[in-house]
Amino acid sequence: xxxxxxxxxxxxxxxxxxxxxxxxxxxxxxxxxxxxxxxxxxxxxxxxxxxxxxxxxxxxxxxxxxxxxxxxxxxxxxxxxxxxxxxxxxxxxxxxxxxxxxxxxxxxxxxxxxxxxxxxxxxxxxxxxxxxxxxxxxxxxxxxxxxxxxxxxxxxxxxxxxxxxxxxxxxxxxxxxxxxxxxxxxxxxxxxxxxxxxxxxxxxxxxxxxxxxxxxxxxxxxxxxxxxxxxxxxxxxxxxxxxxxxxxxxxxxxxxxxxxxxxxxxxxxxxxxxxxxxxxxxxxxxxxxxxxxxxxxxxxxxxxxxxxxxxxxxxxxxxxxxxxxxxx
Numbered sequence: 001x002x003x004x005x006x007x008x009x010x011x012x013x014x015x016x017x018x019x020x021x022x023x024x025x026x027x028x029x030x031x032x033x034x035x036x037x038x039x040x041x042x043x044x045x046x047x048x049x050x051x052x053x054x055x056x057x058x059x060x061x062x063x064x065x066x067x068x069x070x071x072x073x074x075x076x077x078x079x080x081x082x083x084x085x086x087x088x089x090x091x092x093x094x095x096x097x098x099x100x101x102x103x104x105x106x107x108x109x110x111x112x113x114x115x116x117x118x119x120x121x122x123x124x125x126x127x128x129x130x131x132x133x134x135x136x137x138x139x140x141x142x143x144x145x146x147x148x149x150x151x152x153x154x155x156x157x158x159x160x161x162x163x164x165x166x167x168x169x170x171x172x173x174x175x176x177x178x179x180x181x182x183x184x185x186x187x188x189x190x191x192x193x194x195x196x197x198x199x200x201x202x203x204x205x206x207x208x209x210x211x212x213x214x215x216x217x218x219x220x221x222x223x224x225x226x227x228x229x230x231x232x233x234x235x236x237x238x239x240x241x242x243x244x245x246x247x248x249x250x251x252x253x254x255x256x257x258x259x260x261x262x263x264x265x266x267x268x269x270x271x272x273x274x275x276x277x278x279x280x281x282x283x284x285x286x287x288x289x290x291x292x293x294x295x296x297x298x299x300x301x302x303x304x305x306x307x308x309x310x311x312x313x314x315x316x317x318x319x320x321x322x323x324x325x326x327x328x
Contacts, residue, residue, distance in 0.1 A: 001025045001204060002060070004086060006050060006078065007067035009036040011159050012092065012152075015197035016065055017043065023201060030057055050074060054081035063088040063204050071121050072134035079142035088209065089143040090200060093136050093151045095213060096129035101272040108151070108211045108279060112136075136211075145209055150200060153215025153275060154261060157193040157293055158300035164260040165190060166301050167313030169294045172230035172238045179319050179326070180240040181248060181255070181262040184224025187273040188261055189215040192293045199285045212280045218287045220274075223262060226290070233294045243326055251322060253314075260312045 003020050007013040008029040017040060020027050030046045046057055051074050064086040069075040079089055099111040112133035120127055139147045156165035171178060196214055203212075224240075231238045243253075245264055255262050263272045277285065314322070 001062040002028070003204070004028045004030060004057075004059070004061040004064040004082070005067065006030050006064065006069070009039045010067075011161055012155055012193050012196060013065075013067040014039065014159060015157075015193045016067065016200060019194070019197040019201045023205070025201070028059065028061065050078055054078050057081065057085070059085060061086045063090055065090040065092070065200065066139075067092050069135050070123055070128075070131060072118070072131065072138050073121070075135040076138040076142070079139050083142055088146045088148060088204065088207075089139050090148040090150065090204065091136060091139045093132045093149050094129065095151045095153050095215060095272075095275050097133040097136065097151060098129065101269045102267060103271045104274045105276045106213070106271050106274075107276040108213055148200075148203060148209045149211040150196075151211065151213050152191055152196055153189045153213075153273075154191070155193050155196060156190045156261075156297065158296050160193070160297070161311065163310050163312040164256065166297055167260045167310065168227065169230045169234065169298045170301050171313065172227060173234040173236055173298060175234075175236040175238050177239050177241055177323055178227070179259075179314060179322050180227060180242050181223060181253075181259040182245050182265060183242055184222060184227075184240075186223040186262065186265045188221045188223050188226055189273045189275060190217070190221070190261065190293075191215045192288045195286060195288055199280065199283075202284050206284075208283060212283065212285075213275050213277050214280050214285060215275055215277055216285070216287045217290060218281070221290070226261070229290050230294055233291050234298065241323060241326060243322065247326060251325065253322065257312050258314050258318075 003025050005013060005016060005027060008017050008031060017027055028044045032049055033047045048056060054077055064082055069091060097112045098106050099113045113130035115130045118134060136149050154164060160166055191214060199214060227240055253259060255264055263269050
């Protein structure tokens with residue numbers, strides 16, 4: 001196949017490039033050349049800004065994979081500009097599109113979020129999901145049955161720029177007493193970026209379209225099991241101190257950012273980490289072992305500079321302060 005990738009040099013995009021090339025597909029990248037511009041010296045690159053330069057993209061491809069669409073206006077422009085140049089449009093969306101997370105077992109047909117003002121372009125915690133849903137709609141309006149919508153959960157693994165998973169393997173590796181969120185039984189759903197990339201390329205190879213929730217792992221995972229596996233992989237002396245939800249709330253500890261991969265297991269968000277992925281599994285989604293993902297994430301993160309500024313996770317002094325409060 002000939003595949004055009006919008007983006008392709010940051011996180012999921014680079015794993016998609018790798019997956020496609022390993023399988024012998026011809027890849028072209030369209031991006032601004034600002035992130036890792038020296039990656040993939042032998043891959044054809046088209047430089048430009050998707051907001052202004054899509055009309056200048058020339059060529060014919062079997063599929064385009066849009067890894068970085070967040071605003072409906074821009075995604076619409078991309079879809080329309082490529083309509084006569086690309087047979088299938090793959091849009092990387094998010095499970096955040098859903099209107100409510102109170103339901104356990106959310107599936108692809110459940111309602112998506114909406115905005116009172118669809119012209120809004122400020123991306124916040126409240127608008128991110130509905131904007132992604134509108135992006136999906138723009139792709140489907142142009143490509144119809146030739147569109148493939150992927151709704152990942154938390155994407156993890158090497159080259160993750162968010163640290164929303166990387167924090168835990170690296171923190172556990174450091175050892176000592178670790179502040180852990182809520183309880184060991186809190187559910188967690190994650191997907192290794194390499195598994196997600198392989199799934200997308202496999203769907204394209206088999207000419208599959210439609211909409212898929214794409215997260216994992218194959219069997220239910222808890223925060224306790226995640227941290228225990230980190231400890232097993234690293235061989236550290238970590239000791240986990242579980243902070244009750246009330247304590248975390250009272251001390252303004254932010255889920256997802258200060259304590260990554262964790263969303264409070266409450267009635268309101270009971271379904272956030274219990275999304276139905278049966279459709280994707282039937283379509284061929286497979287999973288790396290959690291231990292392998294942790295091992296490879298640590299190997300990559302350990303190569304970053306010592307002065308690297310973490311994007312997520314508790315700072316050591318903040319963690320120590322909370323542990324001391326919890327022990328009183």
